[in-house]
Amino acid sequence: MILGLTRSWSLTGYMIAAVIVLPLIALLVQASFPDEAVFSHLFNTVLPTYISNSLLLIVLVGLGSLIIAVPAAWFIARCEFPGRRYFQWLLLLPLAMPAYIVAYVYTDMLDYAGPVQIALRQWFEWSSPHDYYFPSVRSLGGAAIMLSLVLFPYIYLLARTAFMEQSASLLHASRIMGCTPWRSFWRLALPMARPALAVGVALVAMETAADYATVSYFAVPTLTTAVYDTWLGYGSLTAAAKLSAIMLLVIFAMVGVERFARRKQQLFQKQSSLSAADRYSLKGIHAFGAFGYCASLLFAAFVLPFVVLLTYAVDYFDESWNEQFWQYSWNSLYIAVLVSVICLLLSLILMFVRRVSPRPSDNLPSRLSSTGYALPGTVLAIGVLVPLTYLDFAINDIYDWFGARGPGLLFTGSIFAIVFAFVVRFLAISIGSIENSYKRISPSLDMASITMGQQPRQLLTRVHLPLLRKGLLAGALLVFIESMKELPAALLLRPIGFENLATYVFQFVSDEMLEHGALAAIVIVIVGLIPLIYLNRSLEHAS
Template sequence: MILGLSSRWSVSTYLLAGLLCTPFLALLLQALMPDEQVFAHLFATVLPTYIGNSLLLMVLVSLGALLLAIPAAWLVARCQFPGRRWLQWALLLPLAMPAYLVAYVYTDLLDYAGPVQRSVRAWFGWQSPTDYWFPDVRSLGGAALMLALVLFPYIYLLARTAFSEQSISLNQAARVMGCSPWRSFWRLNLPMARPALAAGVALVAMETAADFATVSYFAVPTLTTAVYDTWLSHGSLSAAARLSLMILLVVLVLAALERASRHRQQLYQKNSFHTGLELHPLSATNAKLATAYCLLLLILAFLLPFAILLGYAIDYFESSWNIAFFRYSLNSLMLAAMVSLICTVVALTLLFVQRISPAARDRLPVRLASFGYALPGTVLAIGVLGPLTVADFAINDVFAWYGTSGPGLIFTGTTLALVFAFCIRFAAIAIGSIEGSYKRISPSMDMATVTMGKSPLALFSQIHLPLLRKGLFAGMLLVFIEAMKELPAALLLRPPGYENLATHVFQYVSDEQLEHGALAAIVIVLVGLLPLIYLNRSFEQEN
């Protein structure tokens, strides 16, 4: 402990972490409230369908993302082919594209009235749907494909890193024993990458479990859509809380599996011997096929949807470029900027106290504050609404006790609810980014500063803060982007009359009129590209 600062701030960090954990407690309490038999009705009728669809969707998306990501990761990490250098980062671009936008674009292309089926009917002379069969994109399988196209970069990035860091000596030994590159991949490289693949699959499954917009657009009933419908259509917050706890249980199990996989991966990396990157030369035909596969994947997952959205934005620019667009953009920018600033301050406070305190108990607030990222947006909205409603009523009761009129709904009736919910969800991102930078600061610098008679606050402002600039910038940027894109919590917690870019675009998607919201969608995608560009630059600097 340095000059007793942590002893004074330790309680404050626990209170701060406890505030960020209130949705968990609120969900438990709300689930215990009577629900007028709504949950019993759901359990007896449609709940098995919701659960089955959710689990099946997670399995299909995970398998699809694996099948898409592993070949691309292996080719980029261990093979030499034309375009490899720029494809290794370009394959991350689909992460900037919200899945519901990809779903709308491909539905427009592949529906019965779309250009693909019209062309098929024209080529073969078919007149009606009874003359031929075409897969229905508005289905659970279609939703799984759309999500896999957007989420496969999670697995691709982790698998690419795992393949790149594997020991060359092991591959050389496999060659000496007569194993071909293909056989070495199956018997050596792929098993060694299993912890990274498991972590990627867990992340993809968590994102799938949290998805609302895509399954809602495709009318696939899952637990996330059930929470939304139960709350708004049936008016039962208690039944919605019970459904939310089911989603939360699934997400926490997946998060535990992901954490265990990362731990195994770290143990493996500490005991491996990495001597550099060896690229396998491919034949001319195989090199062209490798380029074609990676390029086709990039086109289907990002370039084609982005090009179509850009075309919509250009065609409908005059009707979209209006006062409402600027107002929604300003709402998104202000909300995201406020959330990124608050999350950064919270992360700095918690991590600084953890840094200067030797007590193991002061590590707990950091872990507690990171739990919010495991909450899907719909679940988070249920958890946030309870304590904020109690706070609103308590404040107005105090004013009534003094005989004056209260301020009204200052939390649930304003954007403060959105700010609170977003801070709970995205504080973990800021914590993770800044914590990584903190680990690079030698403890000897802290001891030297204290020896010179500096106070802990001087240590923070003069030593830590300048050295944390890169992590601070990365954390603020990532939180800003995630806040710009967050949709389910914004839909459920926004005050009357409030719209931002995400809710504005989804409203047009729901009305089958994305063309009018394409300009706003392009802004969301372009802003989402910023962290990917930053990530690519960091990756190139490390290599």
């Protein structure tokens, strides 16, 4: 800690935090305004359906992801079978696949006119839908399955790490006491992994609550679609803000319930790394079952959708490789790079203040600035629209007062709104990356630098920056990738006529013409694979 840190650094940190939390504050203030017509109509008609569908979808996706992920995590962490080394990172690949693309692929396959039902009618000589029953893919249950296939890696990764970090001596003790692998898993490993599973389920729940594209494609009315439709359909910013506040209440309630449920849970175990000898060696049908489960999960969640995309991209390459594709790719690249640079600079300032300030209160700006990641894209978009709309009106009123023509929608009618929203949402990622890198820098280096007469700015540029290079690169890369993939906020905040790859692909999905946007979708998926390569390296070192 540096006692010579000037107040200007602390003030800068608080100013950054104030700007980042402004959308959340504006949203809550706007939600408190009266809007009797629109919100009362929604409250008396469809709002209960929106809330019940949202809660049911969150529960179904949480349970589905848990059921899918835990067996895979156990097989990888505690069992030895052919292909285990490769499956440990291959099972992370579904994170790179947007859920609405997976939804489109399976809908195209499983609908009445799809190849699956056509084959069934031919085999059994059915002539009409009345001759047989086939579950509807375009339903709340179908949306839950699609989201579970994409989101289960959150739980898988945390559960796998928890299983691997459990004490090997406890496993040996369970073996000595005659526990079968199943009893050892059910009575020992699973209860000890509960905190990690709870965190994973909470992440899945927040991602589910934030999803717009999948539920919109399946025509499942949820709070996310309600916010979007209320703003664009009714034009009521206040009603949209009220719905967004309800979404925030649901998310905070889920996190609160999860923490309350394990408030008294404490776990003490001696840490010891697992070796290959500590794993159950699976043979015969058991090895085939573990391999088959992991292979089937990978095929259903990633391989099949990616192969379909690749086929579409090859077949429609001449139509897709056009000026629009390059323009929208440039739009995505430009925004992602701009957001990455801004997040990197802001998080570096925030974490430097937190690192060197002797005042505990200076930890607050970095913590406040990390709250944006918990906001769903549609909620964040409304929170951004509120202050920027008032600012646009205020600027134009000033111009009118001077008898001049105003600039129009200076902020809400440009990419400024998208960039601002992305920075608010993804700043937490770069903060976390730099924070982890700072933990590896000894405080004695700071003391030595000050002893040698270095000022705070010199300490940052000459000492910290060279040591933070990997953390800065990782943070910028993750922000870049998330900015390329973010859809709900871009849909609500994009200027007229502006498209990026995410909105471009979603328009084709909505029009049942993904074939024409498959090339752009593959670009999004490939970009999303980059962080998984880094995760793969860390997993290989951990195993």
